[in-house]
Amino acid sequence: MMLTSENNSSHPVSFILLGIPGLENSHFFIAFPFCVMYTVAIVGNIIVLHIIRIDHTLHEPMYLFLAMLAVTDLILSTSTQPKMLAILWFHAHDIEYHTCLIQVFFIHAFSTVESGVLMAMALDRYVAICFPLRHSTILTPSVVAKLGAAVLIRGVLWVSPFCIMISRMPFCPNKVIPQSYCEHMAVLKLVCADTRVNRGYGLFVAFSVSGFDIIVIGISYVMILRAVLRLPSGEARLKAFGTCASHLCVILAFYILALFTLLTHRFGRHVPHVLQIMTANLYLLVPPMLNPIIYGVRTKQIRDRVIQGCCGKHP
16 A cells, blocks of 8 residues: 655555565574574663763763763664564564654664764773873863764764655555665665665765764774873783773774675675675674673773672672
8 A cells, every 4th residue: 555645755554574584484583692682782781871870980971971872772772673573573574654764764873873972982082091181171071961962963964864855755566675674775775766866875974974983983093002102111001902992892893794784785786685684683783782791891890880789789
């Protein structure tokens, strides 16, 4: 069934998400590891947020940015995983048209936000290591809040045109999306019109956002490396590198999966479709799962709080 609007564009009442095409017989079993990963992501990020909220000594730029990252990860994983599990376990393949567009918005907007938060965290590490005595005066709570608001507004403003342009275009009778969630390029392939502007804008957003953020992160870490190598003590150098190790692991986990997913969706004609779909699913699940684990293990204050909670001890 198609609905027709006054501007002669039409859209289906709903789309059909296939899940993981080619592995239909294994959907029930594939869902279990995804469910475990999603549970770890939810529980881990909620614990990180709770610890930062109750411990006033953690109300510093590094941990405030970490709280932003945890909120972003909760939104990213929750925007896709419940529906994906419903597809794999209960064959709930239908997704309403507007719900699909909302999913497109949340996936792309908060992927952009996550990239921006990682960039802000790199700037925080740069200031903390290169200007340690001025760290608290440069990155005040007000500056941290403004950085957080800036990356959120950037994500909303950059991604909103995706949904606006798609909502004004006619769709073909085919309403099957051969993956587990509504993603910009997957929905765009169902449009019966010239989509070159949409595709071009999508590439512009992807490369301008990730390109800018990666350049800032790269410059920050080059400056950090120069400052660390000038430290006279080997122990001091090791400690400085240790404060950056967690952030570097998080950056690699996010950008490697993000760039692979982006490039294979647009140019990966020879990449097996199953691999593309699995990577796209992991891209929105692995970083939200790993981030609280990495920071929980590498950050002493958070690790100690978790141990105290598990052992029933109070500081």
